[in-house]
Amino acid sequence: MITPLRLYLSESLVVQNLKYQVLSVELTSSDRLIEPQNIKNLELPSGIDTTGGVIISGRAPMWLYSYLTHALHPTAWVACYDPRLGAVVSATNSRQVCIGQVIPVNPPNGRQNHVLAQEKRNVETGLCPALMVVGPPDSGKSVLSHALFQALLSDHSDIYLQRAHWDGEGNYVLELSSQTTDEEIEGFKLRNKGVLTERFFPYHAQAILQLRRQKSLVIVDVGGMVQPEKLPILEACTHYLIISSKPEEIGAWHEFCRDRGNLIPVAVIHSSLAEVEEVHRSEPYLEITSGPWLRGQTKGVPENILKYVKSLFIAKN
Template sequence: MNLLPAVLVGGPPHAGKSVLFYRLTQALRERGVSHHAIRACPDGEGNWFQEGDPDAVSSIRVKLTGEWPASFVQRISQDLKHRRLPFLVDMGGDPRPSQESLFRYYTHSILLLRLDKPEYIWRWQRLVEEHNLLPLARLFSQREGTSTIMTQSHVLEGTLTGLERHLVKAESGPLFDELVERLATLFCSYNLDEIRLSYLEQAPAELVLNLDEALTAFTRTSSRWEPDQLQPFLESLPSQTPLAVYGVGPNWLYAALAAYAHPHPLHLFDPKLPFGWVQPVEVKAGEASSSEIHIETYSNAYASVLSVTFPTDRLEYLQPEPLALPHVPTDKGLIIYGRLPYWLLAAVVCFYRATGVPWIAPFYVQLKQAVVVYDRTGTYHPGHLLSMPAFSNGRI
């Protein structure tokens, strides 16, 4: 039995759960509270969805409707079962009976409800009670007005307002602050420093990068990694050595570290997997070999684009055979487009670096640009921003 908390953020559709979920995880990170935020619903959302330009978000999002695939539910079940950190979980607004099996892995609940949806109030309350979740908060969402605390007993109750997408720096207020405090208290009731230290000690490489500590040591002026920090950060690292990378960072940072370490091993910590530390997934040259992944390529005179999507919104780490990657021209750079798990992104970067492409840049939806992570020609430096190329077919 996994004793680490898994806190469900539940409630009806269009109540602002994803916005609340995003703001909660950001507030916890600002406090240095170790946890992992997981979207246990195949709706294509994530931090990038809240931070990114709406047009870019719409172009990259793959949303599933209807019944969730059984393979997706099984994958999320395993992620929850094997969690290596406290989890904050967004399950979506309308779980079907086939998805209720996930509730056995949750320990606590935060409900964000709507007064104009009484049927959902009853339904979510029933789910929480039937599965014996410990309630942390029962809140009602309103678009306008002032957030208010109704009761501050063992279950926090009140009205939360202003949960609008893309307003990521909205004011918090006493209700939100109290909710963050209760979450932080719950998560920190476990010795998170000791847990983190044990994971770092288990790292399978001599050089271990804790990205939170690395950012603090590297700059005092930013609370998050920015592309202009990439080149000086890489220059501060020893070359030609295996790396183990722990913590939260943007896709381009993990991609750059994979390219920098190559051909030496890169190890990544995934808190959803039972073994924690993993290497990039195995890949090979060839045509698609798995129904779990869909890859398309586009090229013009400027660059090639490798577009990667997942029909069920998740990719299993353990594959029966290496994932196949298509040929791309080696006389132009490569932009990697899609929401790839970092252990796949690192594998893709190293694979195409070895083929001889002149430069590689994963698309970063928050900036609506690609970030160069590797260049063998000297044309670009790590961290250089590139616009997405236009294609005659209008696909990207």
Template structure:
């Protein structure tokens, strides 16, 4: 990625827009990158009032929109760029730009343009543990604290399971809507015909997506669900480190067995319901008793855990942020 020297802020408090170049089908393509200066859940629609495109964006050329942002922000940017020959949005899982509007015969809406990203695969941390231990809550809190701690560090929670939960589950206060989305998007593959073959294919596909995500994101947090099943090994092997969080000490070993052949242990968390931080050991991995990790409550990730996670981030990612 090559960024021009001039960058204009669209909103000094919430959104930064930057023009860079990405290679698509072996040709340079103008790309509008969205950086949120506040956490995603803190961005408000009134940010659109001061939103303006950078002076360096040329609407006589194609525009690829790249970055994590609310749908309404994407809709506004697509509308502002609609006079360009074509506009596409980046799909992280496939490393392609999906055309959403076009005035040319070269591409039509729905076309996927493969992007070429030269960045080597960056670290990925598998976060495992039995159900009801706070794994997903911890993952979301960790990602939020990392962004707050290291400005512009590109992080992503990749939920490689079919339970219907996603990052939206922890970014909305509408619990009824969350539950509705969870039910509608729970594939329940284990209840379908030819379930074994479908589950194997599912995790092979998730592994391929995880590898592509690692070539864009500085640090990927991977959630593979609550069961340490060897069928998940394709995804496990796309990670570099692992964290286990469990309310039951007897269920940690199974996760260590699943991860140990290929991943480096990073943190073991004995999950508790009271506010607590007790360091059990620091080597060869950090082991702590910590909590609480309860959905709907503000969760604080203690500094020793953040320090341990940041230790796996590549130095150039920290310098660029």
């Protein structure tokens, strides 16, 4: 059986007088999924320098990171790379570092291999586009964001979905079994729900900027209310997409994102409970009626929508 992941070990590097190597995880299947049995006979690459640290980097489930951290126990220290923060030290046998220390590194990732994406990025700042997905509650923002992310991921592994909201509805909710009831989902969300604090949106804005330095596209889900507290998110993003089941509320989102935030509109999706795809206009942005955007009922992202989103980070020939 072919294992749908690869591990790559870098040469020895130095930052802040700390010697380290990067252990990169690459998920190789088209859907970027692995199963627990895939790590049963997984071996670390040869050439690990145990006198230094190892930074684990790459998109992978928590249990794979847990296994790799355990397997790397003989090294001086182990850190897990979070593209929003840096490398966070999670295990150490040395006084060189301490638990929770953030090491400012940017390990190589797939973006360096995407020439078209580099051609499209901002030359002066080196920042990729960030697309805010906005609209009133119960329109399908979370479902659309997740569907966009999944649709782009198979061909563009350096896409990132940032959930900048505290409602407890992360990707894990959308990926629960089809047998999970609405009551169970609402209970799960309630247990994981947070509250708005003064540092919430500034924290996520900084995370988005950090992600834009490394990715080809950052998709941002910011929840369903027009709020002045979200201005830091506006400043960190470049484009917006409205999905709304309430036509009368679309204007307020244009005013907030385009007029106040100076963001560029990509599309307006009139969210429908019916299975429909009707394009109303293509310029200056896409306007379309599409649906349904409900968990377990969405069949995929219409090609028209994908085309406009891809145009943000893939240069035209």
